[in-house]
Amino acid sequence: MSTALVVIGDGRAEYVTQAVASARKHLPPFGRRIMVDDSGDPAHGTWLNETFPEFDHVHHPQRFGLAAAVRSAWETALDTGADFTFHLEEDFILLRKINVASMARILAEHPQLA
Secondary structure (H helix, E strand, O other), X not given: OOEEEEXXXXXXXXXXXXXXXXXXXXXXXXXXXXXXXXXXOHHXXXXXXXXXXOOEEEEOOOOOOHHHHHHHHHHHHHHOOOOXXXXXXXXXXXXXXXXXXXXXXXXXXXXXXX
């Protein structure tokens, strides 16, 4: 199964740094990693590219809001061919290991769940 990690944010560097650190610590490797920047700030976008080079980056030219950021993230994940997407926002902190394989297995066995 192909998996994608998506992280969306709107320009809060201190939060996205903590969120990605917690993801690195508590999540398994993903086939693809996607970060959506809804800040509309080119300087923040450059910082994200340099700080998180393991991610594919999508930068909105202006702030479009949460729904648009989620849409960009999920559409980008779909374009990669990922079977499953794990969604984080820049202010989410994971406190323990997440069994992503088990979650994916449950979703595969029960396609009515999302």
